Amino acid sequence: MEIQPNKIPIYQLRTRPDGKTAVEVDGQEEILFHRGPDAQWEQYDGGMLGEMGLWRDAPQQRRVRRDGILGWLGFKKTVVEPPNGKVEPEEVRALWYQGSEETKGPYRDVPLPPPVEPKAWKALHFKHRFKFQENMELERVDSSIKLQAKKDTDEIVLDFDVYPNKLFVFDHEDQPLSFQRNERGLLIQRALTEGEEFGLNVSFEGQPTAQSHPSLPTDAGWLTGPDRVVTMNGLDFASSWMPTDNDPSNKAPYEFQLEVPDNLMAAANGELVEKQPTEGGTAYIFRSEEMAAYLASVNVFDKEKYTTTKVGDNFEVIHPKGAEERVRKSFARHEEMMELLSEKLGPYPFSTYSAIVTDLPADKERLRFTDGERVFEKQKKYPLAFEAQTRSIFEESGIYGEEAEDTIFHELSHQWFGNSVTKKTPKDIWVSEGVGRYSGRLWAEHKGEGERVEQSLKALHAQLKQHKFTDTMACPDDDKLISQENYGRMELSMHALRKEVGDEQFFASLKHVAQEYKGKSLSSEEMAEVINQYNGGQLSDFFQAWLHSKEIPDIKFD
Numbered sequence: 439m440e441i442q443p444n445k446i447p448i449y450q451l452r453t454r455p456d457g458k459t460a461v462e463v464d465g466q467e468e469i470l471f472h473r474g475p476d477a478q479w480e481q482y483d484g485g486m487l488g489e490m491g492l493w494r495d496a497p498q499q500r501r502v503r504r505d506g507i508l509g510w511l512g513f514k515k516t517v518v519e520p521p522n523g524k525v526e527p528e529e530v531r532a533l534w535y536q537g538s539e540e541t542k543g544p545y546r547d548v549p550l551p552p553p554v555e556p557k558a559w560k561a562l563h564f565k566h567r568f569k570f571q572e573n574m575e576l577e578r579v580d581s582s583i584k585l586q587a588k589k590d591t592d593e594i595v596l597d598f599d600v601y602p603n604k605l606f607v608f609d610h611e612d613q614p615l616s617f618q619r620n621e622r623g624l625l626i627q628r629a630l631t632e633g634e635e636f637g638l639n640v641s642f643e644g645q646p647t648a649q650s651h652p653s654l655p656t657d658a659g660w661l662t663g664p665d666r667v668v669t670m671n672g673l674d675f676a677s678s679w680m681p682t683d684n685d686p687s688n689k690a691p692y693e694f695q696l697e698v699p700d701n702l703m704a705a706a707n708g709e710l711v712e713k714q715p716t717e718g719g720t721a722y723i724f725r726s727e728e729m730a731a732y733l734a735s736v737n738v739f740d741k742e743k744y745t746t747t748k749v750g751d752n753f754e755v756i757h758p759k760g761a762e763e764r765v766r767k768s769f770a771r772h773e774e775m776m777e778l779l780s781e782k783l784g785p786y787p788f789s790t791y792s793a794i795v796t797d798l799p800a801d802k803e804r805l806r807f808t809d810g811e812r813v814f815e816k817q818k819k820y821p822l823a824f825e826a827q828t829r830s831i832f833e834e835s836g837i838y839g840e841e842a843e844d845t846i847f848h849e850l851s852h853q854w855f856g857n858s859v860t861k862k863t864p865k866d867i868w869v870s871e872g873v874g875r876y877s878g879r880l881w882a883e884h885k886g887e888g889e890r891v892e893q894s895l896k897a898l899h900a901q902l903k904q905h906k907f908t909d910t911m912a913c914p915d916d917d918k919l920i921s922q923e924n925y926g927r928m929e930l931s932m933h934a935l936r937k938e939v940g941d942e943q944f945f946a947s948l949k950h951v952a953q954e955y956k957g958k959s960l961s962s963e964e965m966a967e968v969i970n971q972y973n974g975g976q977l978s979d980f981f982q983a984w985l986h987s988k989e990i991p992d993i994k995f996d
Contacts, residue, residue: 448806451816457483457764457838461492461814468492470816471530479530483764483838490807491530492814533807533814548650550916551674552621554684554864558591561690562635566680569697570704570738574667581640581681587630594638597677597684597731598624602644610637624681646679648799652917655820656800665740666796670824670831673919674864676731686730687862687959697721698738703746705737705756707827709790726827727788728957730860735826737794744796757795758834765795768842775847778884779854779877782945784953787858788828791850798822798833821845825852825874844878851877854952862961867919868911868928868985869965873948875925876932892996895933902926902990912962912985931984934993938980939973947972 451461451470459470459482470482473489482490501516503509565582585594598619607615607626615638616627630636646660651673659675661668669676674684696704699719708726715721726734739756747762748754749769757765780786800820807814821836823845830849837845856870879891905923909915911931914924936944947969951960955968966981983991 448813448815451814453835457761459483459816463492463494463812466494468494468531471525479525479527490533490535492533492809493525493530531809533809536806536808536813548652550652551649553916554597554674554686555595555622556685557595557683557688558589559585559587559594559630559636559683561585561683561688563691563693564682565693565695566736567695567697568736570667570699570702572699572701574662574702574738574740576645576667578643579641579680582637583640583681584635584637586635587632589632590630592627592629594626594628594630594636595622596624596626596640596681597674598640598681599649599678600642600644600646600680602642604641604643606639606641608639608641610639612639623677640681649675649678651675653920656798656822661799663797663799665743667736667738668794668796668798668831669735669737670798670822670826671732671734672824673732676734679736680734682731682734684731686732686860686864689728689730689860689957689959692726692729692734694724694726694734694736695721696724696736696738701741703739703741703744703756705739705792705794705829707733707735707829708788729827729857730959733825733827733857733860735824735829735831737829737831739796752790753792755793755795758797761795761834764838768837769793769846771843772846772850775843775850775881778881779847779851782880782949783851783854783873784949787854787952787956790828791853792829793846793849794826794829794831795834795837796831797835798831800833800835823849825849825856827857828853844881847881848874848878855948858957859952859955859965860959862959862964864916864919865913866960866962866965867914867924868931868962869960871920871925872928872932875929879929879933895930895993896995898926899930899990899993899995902930905990907988907990910986910988927984927990930990930993934984934991935969935977935980937994938977943973 449461449463451459454460460467469492471479471491471493472482473479479491479493501514504513504515561583563584567580569577571577607617609615609628618625626638628636648657648661649659650657654672658670658672659678661670669679676682677684692707694706696706697716697719698704704722706724707729708724710722711725712723713720714723743759744756745759746754746756747765749766750773753769753772755765755769776786800822805816805818819833819835822833823836824831832845852870852874855873859869861867861869879895882891902923907923909918911924911927918924939947950972951965951968960968962985966985970977970981
């Protein structure tokens with residue numbers, strides 16, 4: 439409890455290991471509840487707020503008949519019964535929502551990363567070996583890169599932002615190569631002729647650091663904590679922890695070998711193909727199909743704090759211990775989601791899929807409630823999630839509650855659009871986020887909430903019609919790539935396309951793109967033209983208005 443001078447006390451709501459949100463009042467614990475869809479009081483475990491209340495499982499007083507003749511004559515007495523764990527409506531004390539306050543702004547005053555520049559080489563294969571210590575610090579990274587020159591060049595340029603303690607570069611015959619560092623990255627002195635294949639090895643020692651972006655409400659890249667290391671790129675941050683090419687169109691197969699001591703476990707993209715014993719630990723070897731660097735993810739967890747739960751036959755989730763029940767509840771409909779997306783977009787494009795639920799350093803906001811006498815405050819994290827290829831990553835506070843399924847479905851849909859069909863440049867975010875953002879609406883429709891979806895999109899359209907955009911959807915400003923306004927208009931563009939061509943042709947168009955361009959990269963204009971041609975060339979004006987105008991076009995709502 440926090441007592442402020444001349445103010446009423448503020449009680450801090452906390453999340454217990456069992457997932458219940460609780461607070462101590464007058465020496466007794468109370469649990470946070472909210473009205474569910476059926477108007478019944480339900481334990482609050484995240485998601486939307488709505489009508490809130492606090493419930494205390496306290497001893498109850500009850501009037502009962504007295505024993506003997508006094509009872510026969512109708513006399514009663516008061517008895518105190520122990521807590522029974524049953525929630526009665528009259529036992530829940532109502533709260534009023536007072537609003538929220540951000541602890542840190544969603545768009546921060548930090549510099550943009552350098553622009554992604556096309557390289558003179560095409561990636562053929564990446565192999566990265568990461569060796570970790572017991573305290574989760576990175577001991578060493580050895581990267582083997584096979585590439586092919588796209589044109590004659592005097593140097594090989596790698597995106598590599600880490601400034602390590604030691605750095606070595608060799609060719610495939612272990613001969614040292616000369617290199618230098620500047621704002622362009624790691625410049626290796628080696629001439630190549632067009633079509634020539636070449637292998638090189640980069641080794642370094644040192645600790646990567648988290649990165650910032652003005653349109654991200656949190657740090658990204660290499661994220662560390664006392665019990666985990668998680669890599670979550672999203673933009674151009676893969677080069678902050680490994681040598682690579684940040685250009686999303688330069689895709690290649692990856693192999694990650696993660697060597698950890700016995701107290702740790704590891705996970706990366708793709709399939710776990712082998713576990714090899716090492717001195718005092720294990721090497722986890724993962725192999726992934728063609729992948730853009732920004733979708734890569736290397737993760738390490740303390741076995742005392744994290745575990746793995748299987749949800750269904752072919753799906754597993756790594757999560758903090760004690761959260762198994764909540765994880766099973768949130769991901770219970772995973773197979774149904776996979777079936778729905780496979781029906782709408784075609785077969786799942788990869789050989790495996792799994793998820794990670796963990797604590798991430800996301801920004802927080804303070805939510806405040808009152809019962810008229812006290813103020814109750816809860817800090818709620820930004821519900822961050824990332825579609826790492828074949829292994830989506832979720833901020834744990836955002837994966838429980840009513841909105842969890844929408845987030846889970848959104849990240850799963852990215853495996854088709856964003857991961858398999860990939861944006862050609864960072865500005866082509868409509869390719870990956872248009873379908874991804876709209877997918878949450880599809881899941882709500884699937885659950886029978888079509889009318890609410892239509893009204894919600896209508897409200898969003900009215901709101902964004904008033905917004906003054908300074909950019910277009912085909913070429914968004916770099917500091918607004920993942921702003922809510924840009925996400926909103928991408929989502930509306932998908933709904934408008936659906937209204938324009940009808941449900942059957944809309945889903946057929948998306949399936950056509952997902953299947954014909956599986957494993958490839960598209961620009962926003964290229965994807966629009968593919969859909970246009972699939973629909974007989976009748977959508978040129980439609981895409982011109984949505985992709986190249988700063989105004990939000992009208993939509994034919996029901």
